[in-house]
Amino acid sequence: MKVQVLNLDGSAAGDVELADDVFGLEPRADILHRVVTWQLENRRGTARGARERSDVARTGKKFGRQKGGGTARHGDRKAPIFIGGGKAHGPRVRDFSVSLNKKVRALGLKMALSSKAQNGLVVVDSLELTDAKTKALAGTLAKAGFGKKVLVVDGEQVNEGFARAARNIVGVNVLPAIGANVYDILKHDTLVLTRAAVEKLEARFNG
Known part of the structure; x- marks a missing residue:
């Protein structure tokens, strides 16, 4: 699956090929429900x-x-x-903790990514900012039209300047690739992945 890569301001920056076995599955509501329930139940304390x-x-x-x-x-x-x-x-x-098979958890994350690939996925080149200020970033995101609830996933580590600038913007959350999860992906209107995040997520399933 080929997807256009954008810069943070919404301008084009090339293309990227997404793996069909990660971003091209048909989402199943029952699998997504099981994984979200598992996540939320395990957040509850005894x-x-x-x-x-x-x-x-x-x-x-x-x-x-x-x-x-x-x-x-x-x-x-x-x-x-x-x-x-x-x-x-x-x-x-x-004790509210429940167990869920690792294969089902992995399948749920793939389906969450696939559901966003159908509607609500944006791939950006990187999160580098020339002006790492909250006001400037808020204007950039509004201009790009990413929506009100945006989850931004970076590679190994989140870009420090971007994370600091996005910290006080309501509706914008930032995670490293290792922290990507079904509940947060489905809760946001738009999923923004960097090139590094795409590589990390694909390697996570194929490695």
Whole structure:
């Protein structure tokens, strides 16, 4: 698949050949859903449990007479109504992490890239900026017409000047190629890859 390469200002800078086994697959909603669910579930921390009645170390001795004391008929200081007693119906320890086959995870990323290749993929030559300022970069991106939610993926490392300039632009996120993931790709309207990012992503699957 041949795609035109642009400069950051939107002008043409040649062509690049994209591997069909990475960018030319037919996306499947079920695979993408499984990978996104796996990502979001693994972001959740383990739920912290509360100590319930059986977990509290207090006396179980009946501490008053059954009748005549002028109080209710309590038989245990671990009851939830007492200070220091167990929590009634408290949260339980739950682990939300799920496992997913590596091949499915890799297939999901390929399909996410393929879905953007069909609509929403831009390949740029590099992220080098002559003026690495937020205001200048915001104007450049607006002129290029990349949209409001843009994910920019660079090669081994993100260009430092570009990352610093893009840090305060709402809707623009920057990642190195190793950090490319299905959830972030699908969440943004436009995926911007550098030539180096294309090489890294293709090598990631073919290496």
